[in-house]
Amino acid sequence: MKPRVCSPLSTSLVAGTGTCCILTLYSAHPFLFLNVQEKQQQWAWQWNKLYDDNKWLFSEWIWPNTFEDFRGKSVLDCGCGGGQHLQFVAPYCAEAVGVDLNALASAARNTADLKNVKLIENDIAKMELGRTFDIVYSIGVLHHTDDPTASFRNIIKHAKTGGKVIVWVYSKEGNALNRWLVEPAKNILVHYLPRSVVLFLSRILTALVSIPVYTVYLLPLKFLPYYEYFQNWRKLTFDRNVLNVFDKLNAPQTFFIPHSQVEGWFRDSEFTDVHISPYKGVSWRGSGTKR
Numbered sequence: 001m002k003p004r005v006c007s008p009l010s011t012s013l014v015a016g017t018g019t020c021c022i023l024t025l026y027s028a029h030p031f032l033f034l035n036v037q038e039k040q041q042q043w044a045w046q047w048n049k050l051y052d053d054n055k056w057l058f059s060e061w062i063w064p065n066t067f068e069d070f071r072g073k074s075v076l077d078c079g080c081g082g083g084q085h086l087q088f089v090a091p092y093c094a095e096a097v098g099v100d101l102n103a104l105a106s107a108a109r110n111t112a113d114l115k116n117v118k119l120i121e122n123d124i125a126k127m128e129l130g131r132t133f134d135i136v137y138s139i140g141v142l143h144h145t146d147d148p149t150a151s152f153r154n155i156i157k158h159a160k161t162g163g164k165v166i167v168w169v170y171s172k173e174g175n176a177l178n179r180w181l182v183e184p185a186k187n188i189l190v191h192y193l194p195r196s197v198v199l200f201l202s203r204i205l206t207a208l209v210s211i212p213v214y215t216v217y218l219l220p221l222k223f224l225p226y227y228e229y230f231q232n233w234r235k236l237t238f239d240r241n242v243l244n245v246f247d248k249l250n251a252p253q254t255f256f257i258p259h260s261q262v263e264g265w266f267r268d269s270e271f272t273d274v275h276i277s278p279y280k281g282v283s284w285r286g287s288g289t290k291r
């Protein structure tokens with residue numbers, strides 16, 4: 001029986017690399033050979049501890065695409081985390097493959113009963129899966145990779161001609177607080193704290209932020225920072241908001257992507273039916289049909 005979970009060895013090893021010695025070295029340190037992104041244990045920790053069960057949020061991130069668009073399709077989830085989105089799309093699609101560099105154990109646990117889901121441990125910027133898919137999506141991942149544009153260029157290679165590519169990324173626009181406060185605080189302090197402490201801090205922060213969100217932000221004061229974003233906050237459970245806060249503090253690296261960069265990704269020469277829209281003032285949704 002084929003394994004449901006594959007490592008970079010089984011997916012990316014080029015035939016004829018040579019001696020047994022090289023294979024042994026490769027098997028111990030595949031990242032030396034492939035120049036793939038370093039593994040980041042923070043993500044493994046996050047998806048082992050926390051879970052996202054918000055199907056409606058996913059449906060808004062992939063908009064204007066819908067779950068019905070996944071029906072009968074082959075699907076590639078680039079950076080599948082704990083496999084939560086695979087759980088959402090698996091009932092619709094014919095097959096779904098999830099790729100993640102760090103969190104595959106959690107994804108395997110969460111998708112264990114889904115027969116049409118396969119998992120591959122790999123770097124989405126470097127993977128060569130040797131096949132293409134009807135739908136390739138990457139939600140909340142490109143901005144955490146070493147090179148978001150290189151990652152985008154590699155994931156679209158895995159979409160069929162006429163297939164869909166769907167991405168959701170943090171925007172540069174509207175994220176001043178994250179860029180100038182959260183990111184420096186992470187670099188100075190948060191990265192060095194044990195993850196359990198960061199989770200505890202995230203709970204406190206979530207409780208504190210909830211005070212204005214459930215008072216001042218109830219008023220129609222649209223000029224307030226993160227006004228749209230906090231409208232969503234009230235639709236989510238406390239634990240889901242903790243995940244949101246923790247996710248931001250935990251991420252080892254984050255780029256904030258300007259609109260022009262997303263536009264550059266979905267160039268007319270390569271895509272038709274392009275749709276790029278802001279989401280809650282803090283992120284970009286992009287999708288297009290590959291020519």
Ligand SMILES: C[S@@+](CC[C@H](N)C(=O)[O-])C[C@H]1O[C@@H](n2cnc3c(N)ncnc32)[C@H](O)[C@@H]1O
Nearest residue numbers: 043079080081100101102123124139140141145
């Ligand atoms: C914020 S989580 C998003 C997970 C999932 N897509 C979601 O929205 O719930 C980012 C995920 O991207 C993965 N990741 C980061 N860089 C990666 C890379 N270069 N290749 C594959 N996965 C990567 C991390 O391991 C992590 O699970």
